[in-house]
Amino acid sequence: MELQDFKPQSKLVTRTTLIEKPRFPVFDAHNHLGEDFGGWDKRPLPELLGLLDSAGITRLVDLDGGWGERILETHLEHFKQAAPDRFLIFGGVDWSQWPEKGEKFPEWAASRLRIQKERGAEGVKIWKILGLQVKDQTGKLVDVDDPRLTPIWETAGELGLPVLIHIADPVAFFDPINETNERWEELGNHPEWAFTSPPFPPFLHILEGLATVVARHSHTTFIGAHVGCYAENLPWVGTLLDRCPNFYVDIAARIGELGRQPYTARRFFLNYADRILFGSDMGPFPEAYRIIYRFLETDNEYFNYNADPIPMQGRWHVDGLYLPNDVLVRIYSLNAEKLFGQTTR
């Protein structure tokens, strides 16, 4: 038998609690409704609302508004205008324009944020290409903390647009792909996710750039996607949360990381209960939501953090955090409501 065919089944006799509905209404602060996540902008809205209702999701941040007018307009019209209480649509920065705009690029990109806000965007999504692939007019890779980007961060702050920023990726994606790489199987399935350094910048170089930007622009609210982009190192994330009151994190697509360090993760949730936002990143699917509810609400042990039989991020299982109600309600919705200044219904 090949190792890839090995599918062991746990013989542990432990409790299994299936959570159909979350204990409190949920504000999903990190999800996608665009082409790569089911193309919900081209499907009838009632179908989507039905799925969200059945999963207990009252509001959802759609990060797929893009940066040009066309996609943003489509998402604003299809989701926001049709169901204004249910959706927030984020815009973004069109980095591909940097070579053409040259040194005027940062001011131009900042002016685009003003237009996006006027049209109805309620935040800015920064994709991980910043720090990995974005190049300036000379063809040089742009650092996350490049001071030329100041107008973009400052304008977002001035407009009151939170910046949801995803930089780098799981730490092991930056390591050589060999027998010691804990994401070897996943990288085998997705070779395009490997950012082995060199030639890519070291993981910590990118992360330090994030910390510098967040500290430098204290009037701008930053949400570090995927547990501050460093779920493998919660002390590092906690230090940045301590230093920077303008920093929040979401938990999107990191149940596998959090749940394999349950004692540290539980302490992290209790310590930073006001700074953590619920996020799924999996499209609007009830089954994916129910795994997150089980993780946050129950003390179930050693369960699959993925809907697939072989968990995608690695062949390990997770333990639940059994968060107390006062913490749970903040992570489920109160923190996001406060941050976005709206009420969950």
Ligand SMILES: [Zn+2]
């Ligand atoms: Zn995402």
